[in-house]
Amino acid sequence: MxxxxxxxxxxxxxxxxxxxxxxxxxxxxxxxxxxxxxxxxxxxxxxxGECSYWACVPSKALLRPVIAVSDARRVDGARQAVTGPVAAGGAFARRDGFVTGWKxxxxxxxxxxxxxxxxxxxxxxxxxxxxxxxxxxxxxxxxxxxxxxxxxxxxxPAIPAIPGIDEAKPWTNREATDSHTVPPRLAIVGGGGVAVEMATAWQGLGSQVTLLVRRSGLLPRMEPFVGEMVAVGLAEAGVMIRTGVSVTALSRPGGTGPVTLTLDDGGALEADEILYATGRLxxxxxxxxxxxxxxxxxxxxxxxxxxxxxxxxxxxxxxxxxxxxxxxxxxxxxxxxxxxxxxxxxxxxxxxxxxxxxxxxxxxDVHAVPQVFFCDPEACAVGLSAAEAERAGHRVRAVDVDLGRTVKGADLYADGYTGRARMLVDEDTGRLLGVTFVGPAVSELLHSATVAVAGQIPVGRLWHAVPCFPTISEVWLRLLEAYGAGGEGGAVRDGAD
Missing domain, CATH: 3.50.50.60 (FAD/NAD(P)-binding domain)
Known part of the structure; x- marks a missing residue:
């Protein structure tokens, strides 16, 4: 100056x-x-900031009515009361209230x-x-x-420099969370958290969503079974998922009307809007x-x-x-x-x-980062995945539980509940390195896992944290039983180093 x-x-x-x-x-x-x-x-x-007006808050406001209707349809007696689709106008008005009209x-x-x-x-x-x-x-x-x-x-948002990107006027997370109209056809490029959440929301609000994923699966930074189960849930909701494909060019003459996506497999796709959810800068x-x-x-x-x-x-x-x-x-x-x-x-x-x-x-930031994706089913995790733990040199044991088959609270929550939990135990210290949940309503389980991981609580001590019956949190009891903690011959120390 x-x-x-x-x-x-x-x-x-x-x-x-x-x-x-x-x-x-x-x-x-x-x-x-x-x-x-x-x-x-x-x-x-x-x-x-972004969270209040174009990310966390408005996206969850849009997702909530979609998930609420989906949950109702999983319960006999409630599903009969659901006689129509989500009212997009009502969802938009509720979203607008949470973002205070962008004021x-x-x-x-x-x-x-x-x-x-x-x-x-x-x-x-x-x-x-x-x-x-x-x-x-x-x-x-x-x-x-x-x-x-x-x-x-x-x-x-990270937007790729491909031919036609400017005239295509792609959505980012901002347009995906502040739109007041439902595009009949929405193409979403990406397979991470924003992509799966927005696929859930807009399919539920009335779009025909096509999810284009460059990799072989969704949510690649989480345990592999998470992406697999989320993909099944999205497909059951009507989302078209195409993996192993990339967009090489876009066309939208004059910047209006449908956008044509050229794909690297030689095919093409037409949509009314395209959302890029391919990372951040x-x-x-x-x-x-x-x-x-x-x-x-x-x-x-x-x-x-x-x-x-x-x-x-x-x-x-x-x-x-x-x-x-x-x-x-x-x-x-x-x-x-x-x-x-x-x-x-x-x-x-x-x-x-x-x-x-x-x-x-x-x-x-290193040991106990919690994250939740509010798709359907929900996916959340804290700490390390099994692959990350092994790369870091830990000697770990992974314990998995099927929530629907073993947890009465999950079975009561939804007919035919489908979900899975995993905890990773460091075999040298007897402490948790990571916990992952996928299934309806699992996001509220995550903080208990975060406390266990951040607090470095010995697994044997967790046997004395009694979950209420009948709640989905009984999954902790099932995980500890599967590991062998607390009972006769339990393999876990209960105490300090």
Whole structure:
């Protein structure tokens, strides 16, 4: 910035400057304000971020009526009461309520309510501890941080550069969650979480969905049986699934009307809309990283307290999607709590505790990341998969349970309940390394698994955590029985190291 521009800019100093006011930025702002630090929060779009308006919240609002109807149809006596399809208009209206009509007044008031200052505009790093903001009023404002700058700008959809992509005007997660019309035919490219959730939602809302998956299966980062069972559920709902196929070109003359997809197997497909759910890229290409010697557009490498590595002074923190640890809102908020505590400690002159499971170390990003996909059936997991555990050198034993055949609570929940659970036990320590569930309503089981994995609870001790009868959580009893814990000749220690 020129000397004249610097002189003309409004300049303010705060203890902490947060760039990005999504859930992650809000959390670190709240944590540092609670430590008595002055905070400025910069946001160029809506306060509340992607999660509140175009991802977690609206997608679950759209999915809920679809899953509710599906659950009712699984229970005799209830299925007879379901006489028609999901009313898309009602689902859209409910979604609109949850995103407050894409207005952020309430969330902006929350920022003011914690005592932070909200600066609306595009914030860019402008050298060490400085953020230059082009405000929404056309002004230039320079914010200086005494202690820390926390960047939580999130990620954006990865769209492939193939012929016809611009004229095709593909949907991303934003259009898939804010549309008020149901496309008769929707092609979804991808096989991960966004793809399977949106396939569930839009098939249930009335689209004929075709899912195009480059790999051989769905949800490739989870246990293989998860993708297989989700594929069966989607197919039973009417979704057309084609695996091992890629889109090589798109055509939509004039940018209107149907879009034609050219496939690498020589075939073609016509749809009314196409949704790309093929991964995410960091929103770091235009936040001034070059001003501090970092590469624009890159994921940011951080230490245990989420401080960016390689910068003198340890003043820059990268939280949420942009550090590429786990692109999940709850993990970003966890990181923000860790970083906020670290910033507060350093500002008070205290040393950081970054030992394993210490208050300033985001250890769960490695050992105990929970994730849920709200497709039908639901799929969720925490910790490692069997393949990941073996690659990491653990000596593991996998224990599997069929929920429908062995858990009375599951059988009561739905006629012909289909689901599966797996726990991975480290045979050298007798502790859980990972747990996976797939089936209707399993998402509410996940936190018990997360506590067990994060707490490194010996499997034998879990025998004394008694599940209520008749609930689906009895799966824990079935898993422990299958492993041999608690009974005569049980192979698991019950106690400390």
């Amino acid at each position: 020129s000397e004249a521009a610097q002189a003309a800019a409004v300049q303010d100093t705060f203890d902490v400057v947060v760039v990005g006011a999504g859930p992650v930025g809000q959390t670190v702002a709240d944590k540092t304000r609670a430590a008595g630090l002055s905070v400025a929060v910069v946001e160029r779009e809506l306060v509340g 952020d007044d309430g969330q902006a008031d929350w920022v003011h309510g914690i005592g932070a200052e909200l600066v609306r505009g595009h914030g860019r790093l402008d050298g060490p501890r400085r953020v230059a903001v082009q405000t929404s009023r056309g002004e230039r404002r320079v914010l200086t941080a005494r202690h820390a700058v926390a960047v939580a700008t999130g990620s954006k 960091p929103l770091t290409d235009d936040i001034g990283l070059e001003s501090v010697g970092l590469s624009p557009g890159a994921w940011l490498d951080v230490d245990e307290s989420c401080r960016v590595r390689g910068l003198d002074g340890g003043w820059l923190y990268a939280l949420g999607d942009i550090n590429h640890h786990a692109l999940l809102t709850h993990q970003g908020k966890y990181q923000a709590r860790i970083a906020g505590a670290a910033i507060g400690a350093l500002a008070a002159g205290r040393e950081l505790d970054t030992a394993a499971w210490g208050p300033h170390a985001a250890t769960a």
